[in-house]
Amino acid sequence: QVQLVQSGAEVKKPGASVKVSCKASGYTFTSYAISWVRQAPGQGLEWMGWISGYNGNTNYAQKFQGRVTMTTDTSTSTAYMELRNLRSDDTAVYYCARWRPFSTSPYYFDYWGQGTLVTVSS
Amino acid sequence: DIQMTQSPSSLSASVGDRVTITCRASQSISSSLNWYQQKPGKAPKLLIYSASTLQSGVSSRFSGSGSGTDFTLTVSGLQPEDFAIYYCQQSYTVTFTFGPGTKVEIK
Numbered sequence: 001q002v003q004l005v006q007s008g009a010e011v012k013k014p015g016a017s018v019k020v021s022c023k024a025s026g027y028t029f030t031s032y033a034i035s036w037v038r039q040a041p042g043q044g045l046e047w048m049g050w051i052s053g054y055n056g057n058t059n060y061a062q063k064f065q066g067r068v069t070m071t072t073d074t075s076t077s078t079a080y081m082e083l084r085n086l087r088s089d090d091t092a093v094y095y096c097a098r099w100r101p102f103s104t105s106p107y108y109f110d111y112w113g114q115g116t117l118v119t120v121s122s
Numbered sequence: 123d124i125q126m127t128q129s130p131s132s133l134s135a136s137v138g139d140r141v142t143i144t145c146r147a148s149q150s151i152s153s154s155l156n157w158y159q160q161k162p163g164k165a166p167k168l169l170i171y172s173a174s175t176l177q178s179g180v181s182s183r184f185s186g187s188g189s190g191t192d193f194t195l196t197v198s199g200l201q202p203e204d205f206a207i208y209y210c211q212q213s214y215t216v217t218f219t220f221g222p223g224t225k226v227e228i229k
Contacts, residue, residue, distance in 0.1 A: 035218065044209065045158075045223070050218075059217065062123070095165055107213035108171040108177075109156070109166070112167075114165060
């Protein structure tokens with residue numbers, strides 16, 4: 001069965017960086033992309049960007065460009081999201097989600113990770 | 123970027139009610155509209171894609187309609203497990219954007 005398993009909660013100080021992992025199983029990693037979505041406490045869903053599992057191409061939301069880097073390790077079917085120069089308003093649950101790009105099928109996020117809480121506090 | 127709005131932001135309903143949530147896009151997105159359900163402390167769950175296609179395993183109580191800029195999610199015969207927050211998402215462009223959400227509460 002398809003699973004996306006994320007790394008554990010993190011506590012970081014302002015100005016630091018965080019790297020969250022998302023390990024995929026149960027499907028061909030290189031046939032899908034991974035999107036990252038975050039949710040601040042009590043707030044809605046915010047799309048951050050995606051990375052192709054096939055060729056590592058990325059597409060970042062303008063809001064995060066210059067501060068986020070998404071990578072993959074196809075040997076372990078793992079995607080990573082690194083966010084730098086953290087601020088208190090980056091405190092959120094970060095989710096990874098799978099979608100299938102560049103196909104004739106519609107695009108949607110059909111499987112999600114369990115979420116990783118990142119707390120930014122001095 | 124395409125902006126998404128939803129109405130209402132919250133609603134109260136009783137078990138057995140029929141509930142309708144509206145989502146509007148800032149430009150035409152054809153039928154590239156998905157709906158997700160999120161319960162407290164859980165990841166979102168895909169309910170409907172392409173505006174009206176029910177995701178495998180999702181109850182037929184859920185239905186979606188619309189195209190262009192205006193879309194609706196309907197829950198027919200609300201069940202206790204349906205009290206949650208519902209988000210729409212455009213997938214017309216791969217800079218996916220979500221609506222702000224609609225919270226469905228128990229009356």
